[in-house]
Amino acid sequence: DAGVIQSPRHEVTEMGQEVTLRCKPISGHDYLFWYRQTMMRGLELLIYFNNNVPIDDSGMPEDRFSAKMPNASFSTLKIQPSEPRDSAVYFCASSLRAGVGNQPQHFGDGTRLSIL
């Protein structure tokens, strides 16, 4: 079965440019999560969706960041304008609906973003 698919795998761009990261979750999963990982701050949750609806965006750093999920099989994370401090690995993850315990989150391979 296909896992979570992210694109691009690597992105290098100059500051001020718009960056769009893409994610295709596992089919049938209700939840989609966007994380950012850096050495300094570890793994941070930026935003998550349930059934395509944004539920919690409290982790989004500032207005330069936006995320959308127009349908169950696609999500984007956009940074406009980008800044060097946005350089990080961005992961998308998806999961089934939680029950008594939580469901495992399945992560994509990530997008390694470098802003020059």
Place this chain on the structure above:
Amino acid sequence: GQQVMQIPQYQHVQEGEDFTTYCNSSTTLSNIQWYKQRPGGHPVFLIQLVKSGEVKKQKRLTFQFGEAKKNSSLHITATQTTDVGTYFCASRLPDTAGNKLTFGGGTRVLVKP
């Protein structure tokens, strides 16, 4: 604020030795999940613990959930070079809806051959 703390941050282990990494919270947790991230890779789910005092084993890995459900541990016996990576614990904190998880800072494991 509420968070999940992991110690140690780094663990240097001689191949063949055992080690333990710990996950602690100031609040009672409903469950604990453990993930492993290989260098250059992405976090991969290992296991979930739900019950107080629960112990689960996966080959050389032993996971335990504390009696008070405020801490958890991962013990690896006879460490191998394939154990290299960062181990994260994660949990759904109280008053958190859905499948949102809070991840600990991770323990980065380096194995000396």
